[in-house]
Each structure stands twice: as structure tokens, then as C-alpha cells.
Amino acid sequence: MRTKIVAGNWKMNNNFEESVNLVKAIEKKTDVLKLKNTRVIVAPTFVNLKSVVDSLGDGCVEVVAQNMHQAKKGAFTGEISAQMLQSIGIKTVILGHSERRTYFNETDEALAEKINTVLENKMEAIFCFGEVLEDRKSDNHFNVVESQIKKALFHLKDTDWKSIVLAYEPVWAIGTGETASPEQAQEMHAFVRSLVADKYSQAVADEVSILYGGSVKPGNALEIFSKQDVDGGLIGGAALNVDDFIGIITAI
Numbered sequence: 001m002r003t004k005i006v007a008g009n010w011k012m013n014n015n016f017e018e019s020v021n022l023v024k025a026i027e028k029k030t031d032v033l034k035l036k037n038t039r040v041i042v043a044p045t046f047v048n049l050k051s052v053v054d055s056l057g058d059g060c061v062e063v064v065a066q067n068m069h070q071a072k073k074g075a076f077t078g079e080i081s082a083q084m085l086q087s088i089g090i091k092t093v094i095l096g097h098s099e100r101r102t103y104f105n106e107t108d109e110a111l112a113e114k115i116n117t118v119l120e121n122k123m124e125a126i127f128c129f130g131e132v133l134e135d136r137k138s139d140n141h142f143n144v145v146e147s148q149i150k151k152a153l154f155h156l157k158d159t160d161w162k163s164i165v166l167a168y169e170p171v172w173a174i175g176t177g178e179t180a181s182p183e184q185a186q187e188m189h190a191f192v193r194s195l196v197a198d199k200y201s202q203a204v205a206d207e208v209s210i211l212y213g214g215s216v217k218p219g220n221a222l223e224i225f226s227k228q229d230v231d232g233g234l235i236g237g238a239a240l241n242v243d244d245f246i247g248i249i250t251a252i
């Protein structure tokens with residue numbers, strides 16, 4: 001059975017105090033839910049990662065990073081390495097978010113290197129992909145997604161896929177209030193799963209959790225999560241409010 005995941009990507013939001021207060025409130029309310037086969041994840045900014053890790057008890061909330069550099073170490077001002085993350089207890093990193101691709105010029109090639117670094121360090125990646133509005137309008141969205149997945153991930157071995165979570169985030173749905181319909185999400189998730197099945201095997205494809213991200217709210221989460229190939233969500237805005245985030249977790 002695939003693991004269900006609800007992950008909150010806090011992006012460049014929440015100072016030290018806000019981060020600690022928010023994660024504590026999430027942990028308290030999540031523990032009551034007694035979740036099974038479900039992971040609850042938060043991704044604070046780098047500067048607050050350690051404080052958030054330290055403020056958690058032994059509940060079920062996991063803390064992950066929003067990005068990571070591919071190199072081991074060295075002269076990369078402003079960057080963070082896998083080893084640095086591991087040294088504060090971080091085992092998972094979000095990679096390839098569209099905001100990283102758009103504003104920081106992250107390429108598929110750089111992402112393939114980052115994925116290798118994740119695997120070399122026995123970490124896990126939540127790999128984001130998705131098309132922009134023009135691609136959707138011109139019916140090019142499947143080609144774009146196929147290319148993103150192939151370039152960054154199709155050099156992996158079968159066993160590497162245990163360390164990969166996929167997150168479909170159509171760029172036109174991020175922070176816009178416009179969600180992909182549950183049918184659009186299901187169609188893309190099923191397509192991506194079939195790509196993995198064709199390249200690897202059905203068994204590998206069946207084990208990969210594929211999250212949907214883009215304006216998920218408590219009011220639309222249930223409908224989206226009810227689709228067969230949607231294994232959870234990567235949440236932006238609604239992850240910054242404890243009740244909204246808990247509402248989404250309850251939906252899963």
C-alpha cells in the first residue's frame with residue numbers, strides 16, 4: 001500500500017517564533033488524529049529548520065528542507081549541503097519546485113545532480129514537476145512533464161525509487177486559487193505512474209507516492225485526494241494556517 005503524505009511547504013514565510021508555534025500546534029492536533037500509513041511533513045526555511053526539529057516531541061510530524069545544493073561542500077556562497085541537513089536530523093528535501101526552476105534557473109540537469117546527491121547521502125527527495133499555463137492551453141502538458149521526469153529521474157536504478165516521492169504541481173495552480181480539477185490531477189498522476197511502469201516496472205510504479213500541489217484547501221482536498229493515483233498533497237498557502245492544514249490532513 002502506498003504511503004499517504006500531506007506536506008506543508010512554508011516557502012519564505014514564518015520567522016523563528018512563528019515557525020516554532022505553528023509546528024507545535026500542528027503536532028498537537030495531528031497526534032489526536034492517530035494517523036495510519038500517513039506522513040505529515042513541514043518544510044520551514046533553512047534558518048528555522050533546527051529550531052523546528054528541536055521543538056517537536058516524538059509525534060508524527062517530519063521536518064524537511066525546501067532545497068539543497070548538489071555539491072558536497074565548498075565555495076558556493078548562500079548554499080546548503082546534504083551533510084549540513086543531515087547533521088541537524090533532516091532526511092528529506094523538496095527538489096525542483098517551480099519557484100526554484102523559474103526564479104533561480106534550476107535546470108533539469110542540475111536537478112538530476114541534486115537527486116544523485118540525495119541518493120548518495122541516503123536521503124529522500126520530494127521531486128516537483130508541472131507545466132505552465134501555456135503548455136496546458138496548447139495541450140503540451142504531458143510532453144513537458146514527461147521531459148522533466150525523464151531528464152531528472154530516469155537514470156535511477158529500480159531500488160532508488162524507494163527514496164523518491166513525486167509531486168505534480170501545475171504552475172498555473174500554485175498560489176492562484178485555481179486548482180487542477182480532480183480529474184486533471186488524476187489524469188496526470190496516472191500518466192506519470194505509467195511512465196515509471198514502462199521504464200521500470202508496475203511494481204516500482206505502484207509504490208511511488210504522487211502528491212498533488214496547487215491551491216489545495218480544506219474545501220477541495222477530499223475530492224482531490226479521493227482519486228486513485230493521488231496519494232496526498234504538497235500544500236503552500238493553506239499550510240501556514242494550523243486549522244486549514246489540519247483540515248487537509250483530516251481529508252487524507
Ligand code: 13P
Nearest residue numbers: 009174175214215236237
Ligand atoms: P499553494 O498551495 O499556495 O498553491 O502552493 C502550492 C505549492 O507550491 C506547494 O509547494
